Amino acid sequence: MKNDANVTLSVPAKAEYVDIVRLTLYGIAARMKFSFEEIEDMKVAVSEACNNAVLHAYDQSEPGHVEVVFTVIGDDALQISVSDSGVSFEQATDRTSSNLHGKSIEEIQSGGLGLYLMQALMDQVEIRSNQGTSVILTKRRMAQETV
Amino acid sequence: MHTDKLSFHTENLDGLTVVHIAGELDLEVASQMRSVMEPLMELPDRRLILNLRELKYIDSTGIGILISIVKARHARNAPFGVEDVPPTIQKLFDMTGITPFLDASNA
Numbered sequence: 700m701k702n703d704a705n706v707t708l709s710v711p712a713k714a715e716y717v718d719i720v721r722l723t724l725y726g727i728a729a730r731m732k733f734s735f736e737e738i739e740d741m742k743v744a745v746s747e748a749c750n751n752a753v754l755h756a757y758d759q760s761e762p763g764h765v766e767v768v769f770t771v772i773g774d775d776a777l778q779i780s781v782s783d784s785g786v787s788f789e790q791a792t793d794r795t796s797s798n799l800h801g802k803s804i805e806e807i808q809s810g811g812l813g814l815y816l817m818q819a820l821m822d823q824v825e826i827r828s829n830q831g832t833s834v835i836l837t838k839r840r841m842a843q844e845t846v
Numbered sequence: 847m848h849t850d851k852l853s854f855h856t857e858n859l860d861g862l863t864v865v866h867i868a869g870e871l872d873l874e875v876a877s878q879m880r881s882v883m884e885p886l887m888e889l890p891d892r893r894l895i896l897n898l899r900e901l902k903y904i905d906s907t908g909i910g911i912l913i914s915i916v917k918a919r920h921a922r923n924a925p926f927g928v929e930d931v932p933p934t935i936q937k938l939f940d941m942t943g944i945t946p947f948l949d950a951s952n953a
Contacts, residue, residue: 714874718851739934746905750873799913799943804920809910812942816906819941 705770712757712765712783717749720767720781727769728777733840740820741777741838747813748781748834756785756831775840784831794826851875854882862893868900871908879911887915890924895950899930909942916947925952 708723710716721742728738745767752765763784770778796818797811817824823837852869863886871879886894894915912928919926927950931939939945 714872717873718870736934742903743905743938746872750905750907753873798941799947802943804916804947807913807916807944807947809906809913812906812909816938816941 705768708767708769709764710767712753712762712785714750714753716765717746717753720749720765721746723767724769724779727771731771731775731777731840733777733838737838737840741779741836744817744820744824744836744838745779745781747817748779748836750813751834752781752783752785752832756783772837775842776837777840778835778837780833780835782831782833852878856886861891862895863889864895864897866897866900868902870903871901871911872903872905873907876907876911879908880914883911883915887918888922890922893925894919895926896928897930898928898932898935901932901935904935904938906942909938909944912944912948916944927952 706723706727708720710719724741724745725738728741733741749765749767756765757763766780766782768780768782770780772778794814795811796814798815799807799812814824817834817836821836821838823835825835827833827835850869852867852871852875855866855868857864857866865882865886867879869875886892896912896915915926926948928948929950936945939948
């Protein structure tokens with residue numbers, strides 16, 4: 700794929716479409732020669748961003764769309780932005796990042812795991828809000844060039 | 847859209863229930879997973895193990911379900927664990943910190 704090329708995908712903000720985003724990601728990342736493990740990492744991170752939009756962006760009675768833009772940066776980085784145009788997102792979205800390390804069985808809970816995984820699996824995670832919310836995920840391919 | 851992305855096979859052994867989960871455990875199939883697991887979680891006298899050998903993918907929703915099973919079993923003082931965890935999934939368990947709560951040798 701050419702440098703700075705991009706692919707845009709717009710899907711209904713419903714759980715059953717997150718698969719389509721994962722499949723597209725796989726196609727693009729595999730062509731960029733990301734490793735299997737890197738692709739698995741990105742699949743989880745991008746799905747978490749989509750889950751957030753599906754769960755929090757829109758009123759259930761009027762589901763909107765999630766727009767996913769894949770941008771190839773330079774020759775070894777992939778940036779994926781996941782955007783919704785939900786109005787109530789700012790209050791609703793889970794902006795906390797949390798994990799289970801060092802916690803007792805009584806203390807563990809799932810809140811914050813999605814954002815935690817995005818941060819742990821990607822090189823960079825940025826969240827922007829104005830009209831709706833965008834989560835911008837970036838991963839750089841580890842050097843593994845053979846001639 | 848309809849997909850058979852997640853399937854279950856339950857094995858009832860002597861005092862032990864093993865649930866084999868195959869496919870992708872994500873937001874779309876979370877309610878399906880909960881409805882299969884809830885009745886089994888209620889049985890304190892049987893050990894409960896999830897066999898994940900054929901699980902291809904899990905997200906934070908799936909890990910959240912595992913957390914709720916861990917808590918439900920703990921509240922009943924009932925054993926629970928997972929076994930045959932594929933490496934890509936074990937990595938996510940280790941990353942999130944759920945691993946110590948899933949030890950099948952306690953189950």
